Amino acid sequence: MNVIETENLTKTYKRYKKREGIIGSIQGLWKREYEEKNAVNSVNLKIEEGEFIGLIGPNGAGKTTLIKMLTGIIAPTSGRIEVLGYYPNDLKNEFKEKYAVVMGQKSQLFFELTANDTLRLFKEIYGIPEAEYQERKQYFIELFGVEKLMNMQVRTLSLGERMKMELIAALLHNPQILFLDEPTIGLDAIASRQIRGFLKQVNQEKGTTIILTSHYMEDIKTLCGRCVVINHGSKIYDGRTEALFEKYQNSKKITAIFEQPVDGSRFLTDGLMLEDTPHKKVISVPKEKTYQVLQAIMEENPSDISVEEEEIGTVVERIYKGRSET
Amino acid sequence: MSKYIEVGRTYLKTQLAWRGDVLFHMLFTVTKILFACLLWGLIFEEREMVSGFTYHSMLSYYIISSFLSQLEKSGGISEEITYKIRNGSFSNYMVLPISIEGYFTAMEAGIVLFYLGFDLAAAFIWVFIFRIEFVFVQSGFIFCCALLMVIIGLFFMVQLNYFLGILTLKYEEISTFLMIKNNLISLVTGSIVPLTLFPEAVVRYMKLLPFYYVTYLPSMLLTGRCRQEAVTGLFVISGWCIVMQILIVYTWKKYSRKYDGVGI
Incomplete structure (x- = not known):
């Protein structure tokens, strides 16, 4: 009802x-x-x-x-x-x-x-x-x-x-x-x-x-x-x-903190570097590649790591674009 | 009915939440009466009577009228409504299964009950300290008329302030209306100076307005004056309540759709 x-x-x-x-x-x-x-x-x-x-x-x-x-x-x-x-x-x-x-x-x-x-x-x-x-x-x-x-x-x-x-x-x-x-x-x-x-x-x-x-x-x-x-x-x-x-939720945001300086280019197989400092990397990766990138990061012994979903605004924008294109 | 009683009880409790406010309110009441005693004491030093009042009957009038005018707290209603309509939180009342006007009336009753207790205590203390030979009405009928007039008068003020508050739906800004109302009330209620000090023609016109019956006439009746106006006064103030209710219903029907609920 x-x-x-x-x-x-x-x-x-x-x-x-x-x-x-x-x-x-x-x-x-x-x-x-x-x-x-x-x-x-x-x-x-x-x-x-x-x-x-x-x-x-x-x-x-x-x-x-x-x-x-x-x-x-x-x-x-x-x-x-x-x-x-x-x-x-x-x-x-x-x-x-x-x-x-x-x-x-x-x-x-x-x-x-x-x-x-x-x-x-x-x-x-x-x-x-x-x-x-x-x-x-x-x-x-x-x-x-x-x-x-x-x-x-x-x-x-x-x-x-x-x-x-x-x-x-x-x-x-x-x-x-x-x-x-x-x-x-x-x-x-x-x-x-x-x-x-x-x-x-x-x-x-x-x-x-x-x-x-x-x-x-x-x-x-x-x-x-x-x-x-x-x-x-x-x-x-x-x-x-x-x-x-x-x-519509295509990617995830990974934030990794390292005690030693790390070169971030090796994590970027298919993603976008949002922040790149020697001790901190913030990467947006396609969700199907998340596991692969995480594995690469873990090899560098990070002191902290977090994985976040895409914000609602980004998803909405993608739906909106998708609709306008069709 | 129980929902409105509980609204009143809730607002009575909110008044009791702040001890400092309670204390300052009592002090303020006391200061006003002290000031009146000094002022009228000076005036009556040189004469026995002023416009038919002796020193004691004048002070009795003053204590009663200031007591009644302090009970009239409904100005807060229009301010609260206008503030809440403008910031969107008026929605809080709209979603409750209760008449909004009834809610504000019950709220006012709760607040008045609080002040009634303290103001009554303050008035008694000052009558005792200044050894005022308190002049009070002897007739039970006139006393009942005056009491009823006070209740209807306070209800009218709630209606008026509620009406001015919901005008925000149309005009967005109502401070001009509030200013006019406040000035008119100060002039007509006789809460500072008895209306008998005004020319007779002016008083005659004032009697057409409802404010005359809110504090002034009840004060006069309670000090044993203007008895012949008691019954007509009740009819006039009740008539104004009916007019105001019609205005409220009409205004709400016409403008409630304008409420956009935007703000915070």
Whole structure:
């Protein structure tokens, strides 16, 4: 069953174009020029119940605008949109009780109070019976291991701890759909991993449909079975995440540190040297050659070595180019 | 209803989070009353009555009106709404299954409850220290009218500030509206100088505005004056609440689609 359906969904923003300098500012007092920007352009989307979907794309691609339309925060300029059978921008309470949204940079928590205080408020706002509230709260507290933090002032928590509390607050009413906009932004590797594990469990155990936007490859690869790539407001890929990376993620970045100076040319059988100093080499290699290059590096006894995936932006760019060429 | 009560309780808790603010607020209340005692003491040195007020009835009026005007904290609502619409975090309220106006009303109630406790305590202390022969209304009916008028008046101010706040959806910048509102309120509420010191014709026009019924008339009623205006006052301020609610519903329907949620 589809929980989300959009057809030719479009959002156009009108932006004030200010001229430079003081004279421009003065002129702006009586004459203003506006330009229109298509933030989301004719997007067709169908999401089934229980799916874990990644929305990816560079900054300004239209991911957040799409989430804002799906949650009813903003109204579409044109097109059809239906979420759980509702037109989101009607902002009906019965619709809002069925989803939750966590925006990495917009906190729902009261910083002066404890997380318990905010959860108590959410319990009342969503009309959760006391017994269910206690049971669910306990489930999430144990899942996250945050028992000791529940009575601390939120402002004293770290970014990772705060995000865990945001997620608990969002999931307390057992939403059918969870929208996550950059939930791991600014988090360290450990906190990000914990959050990912938690989200995976919620999706599998509770069957919550999750729509996630992220700039981090790791988030998308670990969590999302399906991926929607957006660029310049348009959908340019919609399919299995594995297939996307198989087809478009062509290379890996290897960083190697050496105690002794090393000549980097011997590693460059089929790659691109991004940084070449006597003690540090950063090489971009085709993914099928990764093993071969790593072997060559290991022969030089590196003191440290790391292998990174290509950034989402590069992958998106490649999909975009691929589409323009065909 | 329980969701709104919890919103109020939550904001009451946020007020109690900062001990320094609590202390300074109490000191500020005390300083204001001290200043009034000195000022009116000097004026009443040479005469017994000023515009029908004795020294004690004037101080009683001042304590009540400053107590009521300090309860009126709804100015923060318009500032918060305009700030949040402009930086995009107004979305936080839009995604909650609760009426946004109801949320802000409950928020204000929580804040008012906090100040009510402290201001009441401060007023009692000062009546006692300055041995003010406190002049207070004797009629239970007028007292109830005044109390109801205070509640409706505070609700009207919440509505007004909510309305001005959501005008940001249309105008983006509402500081001019806020400035006009603040100046008008200072003039009309009589929170500094009783309106009886103004010419009668001016007061007659002021009575058409809702602000007259927010702190001034309730203060006069509570000090046993203007009794004949009690019932009509209740009708006038209630009428203004209805007008304001119509404006709010119309404005939200017309302009909520303009919200773009951009900012942080």
